Amino acid sequence: MELKIGSRVMYSAAGVCRLTGIETKCPDGIHETEYYRLEPMRTENRSVYFIPVSTASARLRPLITPEQVYALIDSIGVRKCSWCTDRIARKNQFHEMLKSDDPEQLICMVQSLHEHQTALGESGKKLSPSDEAALRSAEQLLNEEFAAVLHMHPPDIPELVQKRLAARQT
Numbered sequence: 001m002e003l004k005i006g007s008r009v010m011y012s013a014a015g016v017c018r019l020t021g022i023e024t025k026c027p028d029g030i031h032e033t034e035y036y037r038l039e040p041m042r043t044e045n046r047s048v049y050f051i052p053v054s055t056a057s058a059r060l061r062p063l064i065t066p067e068q069v070y071a072l073i074d075s076i077g078v079r080k081c082s083w084c085t086d087r088i089a090r091k092n093q094f095h096e097m098l099k100s101d102d103p104e105q106l107i108c109m110v111q112s113l114h115e116h117q118t119a120l121g122e123s124g125k126k127l128s129p130s131d132e133a134a135l136r137s138a139e140q141l142l143n144e145e146f147a148a149v150l151h152m153h154p155p156d157i158p159e160l161v162q163k164r165l166a167a168r169q170t
Contacts, residue, residue: 014040014042022035081108091134
């Protein structure tokens with residue numbers, strides 16, 4: 001994967017980041033290693049991440065395209081997403097999906113959580129705290145990437161999704 005200074009990438013630990021430079025560091029005092037310097041696009045996250053250039057392809061990926069964003073939105077409700085009834089296994093599954101940083105898996109995760117939330121709501125129940133946290137994390141990652149790609153603000157993405165889904169049903 002060819003990365004250029006100034007480009008935006010997805011880093012699952014931090015969401016959308018800007019590659020601000022390449023720095024050489026010597027963490028062990030012997031071997032020099034080149035690192036990508038990443039700054040998260042989230043305004044509340046002022047951290048800086050250093051990812052070894054040699055392993056970056058396993059941890060970073062380019063942002064998806066606008067066409068992929070719309071295809072993912074259009075897949076909501078069409079694709080079948082399974083629900084794991086075992087709470088611990090589901091928590092682990094969601095953790096792995098979040099860590100994988102795969103937008104298709106994240107869309108499926110959000111879809112299944114919303115479907116489960118609706119079913120629970122009909123009986124006066126709510127999502128468990130771990131399911132709620134997983135839903136917030138997945139939505140934040142998706143909203144952030146979709147917004148970056150479509151030159152929007154992350155809080156505006158849910159409305160875009162709702163409008164697109166409503167237009168599909170008419």
